[in-house]
Amino acid sequence: MSSIAIDSHLHKAIRFYQASIGKKAVMAVTGVVLFGYLVGHLAGNMQVYLGAEQMDKYAAFLHSMPLLLWSVRALLVASVVLHITASLQLQKLKLDARPAGYVKKEAVDSSLASRSMIWSGLMIAAFVIYHILDLTTGAAGAVQFRELRAYENLVYSFRRVPVSGFYILGMVLLGMHLYHGLWSIFQTVGFSHPRYTPVIKRLAAWVAILMAAGFISIPIAVWTGLVGSNL
Amino acid sequence: MRLTLHVWRQKSASDPGRMIQYEARNVNPDMSFLEMLDVVNEELTVKGEDPIAFDSDCREGICGMCGFVINGVAHGPRRGTTVCQLHMRKFKDGDVLYLEPWRARAFPVIKDLVVDRGAFDRVIAAGGYISVPAGSAPDGNAIQVPKQNADLAMDAAACIGCGACVAACPNASASLFTAAKITHLGVLPQGQPERADRAMRMVAQAAAEGFGSCTNIGECEAVCPKEIKLEVIARMNRDFIKAAWTNRGTSSATGGAG
Ligand code: FES
Numbered sequence: 001m002s003s004i005a006i007d008s009h010l011h012k013a014i015r016f017y018q019a020s021i022g023k024k025a026v027m028a029v030t031g032v033v034l035f036g037y038l039v040g041h042l043a044g045n046m047q048v049y050l051g052a053e054q055m056d057k058y059a060a061f062l063h064s065m066p067l068l069l070w071s072v073r074a075l076l077v078a079s080v081v082l083h084i085t086a087s088l089q090l091q092k093l094k095l096d097a098r099p100a101g102y103v104k105k106e107a108v109d110s111s112l113a114s115r116s117m118i119w120s121g122l123m124i125a126a127f128v129i130y131h132i133l134d135l136t137t138g139a140a141g142a143v144q145f146r147e148l149r150a151y152e153n154l155v156y157s158f159r160r161v162p163v164s165g166f167y168i169l170g171m172v173l174l175g176m177h178l179y180h181g182l183w184s185i186f187q188t189v190g191f192s193h194p195r196y197t198p199v200i201k202r203l204a205a206w207v208a209i210l211m212a213a214g215f216i217s218i219p220i221a222v223w224t225g226l227v228g229s230n231l
Numbered sequence: 232m233r234l235t236l237h238v239w240r241q242k243s244a245s246d247p248g249r250m251i252q253y254e255a256r257n258v259n260p261d262m263s264f265l266e267m268l269d270v271v272n273e274e275l276t277v278k279g280e281d282p283i284a285f286d287s288d289c290r291e292g293i294c295g296m297c298g299f300v301i302n303g304v305a306h307g308p309r310r311g312t313t314v315c316q317l318h319m320r321k322f323k324d325g326d327v328l329y330l331e332p333w334r335a336r337a338f339p340v341i342k343d344l345v346v347d348r349g350a351f352d353r354v355i356a357a358g359g360y361i362s363v364p365a366g367s368a369p370d371g372n373a374i375q376v377p378k379q380n381a382d383l384a385m386d387a388a389a390c391i392g393c394g395a396c397v398a399a400c401p402n403a404s405a406s407l408f409t410a411a412k413i414t415h416l417g418v419l420p421q422g423q424p425e426r427a428d429r430a431m432r433m434v435a436q437a438a439a440e441g442f443g444s445c446t447n448i449g450e451c452e453a454v455c456p457k458e459i460k461l462e463v464i465a466r467m468n469r470d471f472i473k474a475a476w477t478n479r480g481t482s483s484a485t486g487g488a489g
Contacts, residue, residue: 190469
């Protein structure tokens with residue numbers, strides 16, 4: 001008789017998550033989901049340069065498939081919850097692991113992005129909450145907020161300087177978070193190679209910079225009148 | 232040369248400890264850092280004060296016994312070097328240096344700059360071994376190892392277990408150490424039988440000792456006197472993830488002799 005008792009999948013999953021490497025793997029996978037969403041979101045946003053009609057058509061198009069829209073939203077919310085929960089648990093581990101700190105501590109060879117992930121992440125979370133209230137539900141939006149008038153809402157919102165400022169700050173932090181997050185995905189799931197890892201890091205930096213620049217270009221376009229001058 | 236030292240002094244594990252300032256006069260640039268401290272300690276002893284406690288043994292960078300933080304950097308400013316191999320010519324006359332012990336919950340301070348690294352021994356005991364048949368010695372080249380695996384194993388085996396990786400890590404994680412051991416045995420044919428269990432057990436032991444979790448920051452690699460690469464941590468992650476999902480758990484689940 002075989003003496004092998006095979007663990008149930010649930011038992012395995014729980015034990016896996018209990019290990020910090022398991023939590024990191026969950027962060028990596030949910031990070032991929034959230035990154036995928038950002039790419040789609042940026043692609044959608046870039047249509048602002050094609051004019052109000054195209055932008056609003058796109059918004060209506062997304063809302064024309066409620067089942068898909070809400071499935072994606074559910075997946076995103078689940079990913080965000082898992083990503084943040086794991087990160088807070090890892091942060092607690094960090095605080096517990098060094099109760100007495102150094103009088104002097106120097107960072108020799110690490111990026112600011114890597115050392116500030118928890119802070120950039122929390123700021124991004126705060127930004128996302130505001131962003132949804134501002135441009136999705138309109139609760140914190142400009143006075144003129146009208147549902148599904150994506151183009152107008154965006155222009156009126158970004159004409160408020162503090163809102164644009166907060167947005168730009170959020171996107172700079174997002175860029176930093178993306179840089180460390182993107183290459184970390186590979187390291188965390190176990191892919192590291194002296195030939196490919198430097199390439200992955202460079203690509204991660206470029207993707208992060210381009211995506212942040214893409215998002216930041218929108219409030220700047222509103223200020224300079226490139227977008228929304230007819231409103 | 233002449234240096235100002237701010238040294239962490241702590242009488243015992245229960246003493247709160249504090250930084251105390253000392254002047255190091257007549258420092259010869261050819262001295263190693265530990266020889267410089269020996270001279271300071273001689274003066275302290277003559278004055279009837281308690282000398283500064285620090286660990287050392289081989290003093291040639293191979294045993295892993297020495298190590299403390301100099302101005303916020305584990306093992307001091309020179310890359311790939313233990314403090315025993317760090318020479319005073321690396322410093323300038325009039326430099327002010329802060330000396331602190333490794334800081335981690337899993338490395339409690341015993342005295343001054345000496346910490347208890349027993350946690351590392353327990354991580355090794357959890358899985359840093361291979362099973363070999365007793366009896367006559369096997370043929371030298373009976374088991375063939377590809378050159379690149381031999382090199383990888385040797386690079387990982389260079390880890391001397393000094394603890395600088397933990398000291399430098401903002402998470403106080405022992406990932407570089409644990410991963411070096413897992414890689415060292417995991418890329419060799421002799422290490423295969425226990426490979427999955429090794430990853431599971433050593434990772435679990437490191438967590439149980441209270442070390443933090445890796446967030447891919449890379450400070451460990453930068454201060455490692457043996458220049459162990461972050462790549463070993465990816466290998467550990469891979470072994471662990473694979474083992475966590477595919478290992479059938481012969482020993483733990485049945486409670487047998489294993
Ligand atoms: S005393 Fe042996 S490595 Fe420094």
